[in-house]
Amino acid sequence: MEDNKPIHEQLTPVDPNTLPQTPKPAVQQPAQQPPQPQKTNHVFSNIDLNQDNQSAFNIKVIGIGGAGCNVINHIAATHPNIVDAATIYALNTDLCSLKLMKNVPNLFLLNKEELKGYGSGCNPEIGKQAVIHDAAAIKAELTGTDMLFIIAGLGKGAGSGGAPELAQIAKELGILTVAIVNMPAVACEGNIIYNNAFNGLQSLIAYADSVSTISNEKIISNNKNISFYDAYHLANEEIADIIEDILNIIFKPSVMNIDFADLKTFFKMNKFFRSNRLMIESSNLNQVRIREAIANRIKNSFSDVNITDCQHAIVNISLSKDTPTTILADINKSFVEITKNEKLTMVTGINYNDEKKIDISYLISGKNYSSNFDNAFEATSGATDKWAEPTIKVEPVVDSGSNEYDNLMKDVEEAARPTEDILAQNKDDKTDIG
Ligand SMILES: Nc1nc2c(ncn2[C@@H]2O[C@H](COP(=O)(O)OP(=O)(O)OP(=O)(O)O)[C@@H](O)[C@H]2O)c(=O)[nH]1
Ligand SMILES: [Mg+2]
Numbered sequence: 001m002e003d004n005k006p007i008h009e010q011l012t013p014v015d016p017n018t019l020p021q022t023p024k025p026a027v028q029q030p031a032q033q034p035p036q037p038q039k040t041n042h043v044f045s046n047i048d049l050n051q052d053n054q055s056a057f058n059i060k061v062i063g064i065g066g067a068g069c070n071v072i073n074h075i076a077a078t079h080p081n082i083v084d085a086a087t088i089y090a091l092n093t094d095l096c097s098l099k100l101m102k103n104v105p106n107l108f109l110l111n112k113e114e115l116k117g118y119g120s121g122c123n124p125e126i127g128k129q130a131v132i133h134d135a136a137a138i139k140a141e142l143t144g145t146d147m148l149f150i151i152a153g154l155g156k157g158a159g160s161g162g163a164p165e166l167a168q169i170a171k172e173l174g175i176l177t178v179a180i181v182n183m184p185a186v187a188c189e190g191n192i193i194y195n196n197a198f199n200g201l202q203s204l205i206a207y208a209d210s211v212s213t214i215s216n217e218k219i220i221s222n223n224k225n226i227s228f229y230d231a232y233h234l235a236n237e238e239i240a241d242i243i244e245d246i247l248n249i250i251f252k253p254s255v256m257n258i259d260f261a262d263l264k265t266f267f268k269m270n271k272f273f274r275s276n277r278l279m280i281e282s283s284n285l286n287q288v289r290i291r292e293a294i295a296n297r298i299k300n301s302f303s304d305v306n307i308t309d310c311q312h313a314i315v316n317i318s319l320s321k322d323t324p325t326t327i328l329a330d331i332n333k334s335f336v337e338i339t340k341n342e343k344l345t346m347v348t349g350i351n352y353n354d355e356k357k358i359d360i361s362y363l364i365s366g367k368n369y370s371s372n373f374d375n376a377f378e379a380t381s382g383a384t385d386k387w388a389e390p391t392i393k394v395e396p397v398v399d400s401g402s403n404e405y406d407n408l409m410k411d412v413e414e415a416a417r418p419t420e421d422i423l424a425q426n427k428d429d430k431t432d433i434g
Contacts, residue, residue: 067153120157127161160200
């Protein structure tokens, strides 16, 4: 009997196609996702690292007057880093001075129409009027500039009168303006030149954000028997180095970076500054050695800006990779001791070098300038740990209320022919100056 078959044999095989189909669960469609970024190519960046420096910042260096032009000529010949980073200009009322320029692309003869390239005859008023005459062209050229360096020797016409006018134009355009000027040696050039320089400096500090003075007198007394050529060469080199160090801060990235904004704050807050660079061997470093090195560099620099009690320092340091971290505190302590200001703010930039040395370039603020540099930086008892109070001297060498001053001013008026006379005379002169 069929029924006696074991159960499993009673079952007839079933064709699976005949079985009713259980509905398959609907395949879950993924929710609509926003397109996924492609990890491999995506970058979040809005800068172009290949952009050249000049287009990142618009920086100009203008030399005005004979000394200013000489510095620009020196920069063109010896400081390619400055030429790469900034546009350089030589401006003068004196055509002969401009003819001496080599590889300075921008040469501008001030008030060419009326002065005819004859110069300003030691008369600052002529220098001033020459810039005013060409103010529209200068303004157009300076528009869009981020930072302007004005370089001049103060004491005669074009520089003393023209540099403050340039600074005024730059100020109106909102340009960060830094002037580096040579002050004359009274012993070599006399009181008239010194008074012109003093008045020029007073006008300049009214408009420029910050000014550094380089003293020709200090160069001469620091280097007895130096030749005239070498003295001016040293001054020109010191000015070029200051510009190069500032441009390095703007353009050279560091691991601990100081930037354009730090510089802007520094220059906006401080009417005077001085700047130098120095190198210290990195072996056997200690705070005394560091302070001695910085103090000596300050003492030997040609600036006569008084830094006692100053508020700010910007210090850019390149050090070997094994330099201990204590170096920063040592440098800070050194500046505090030298300036005698415990509240000194030091903004520091750090980079590395592969040599056993520490390169330091610093900008240090000054409240004033002191023509009496010997007193200002005379160390007491032969050591540089104590500093004598400087004699601050921001006044004409002759007291402005005295008879001596009145006589001096008469001399000045006689020595410097009045502007109108020169302009009138030049008007009749038909010399073609090209
Ligand atoms: N360091 C340095 N200082 C200079 C140089 N030439 C002149 N000086 C100084 O700068 C002062 C001004 O001189 P100049 O720049 O020649 O005068 P200027 O502005 O051209 O004036 P004018 O010739 O009257 O238009 C002088 O009294 C010197 O003390 C130079 O080549 N280098
Ligand atoms: Mg001149």
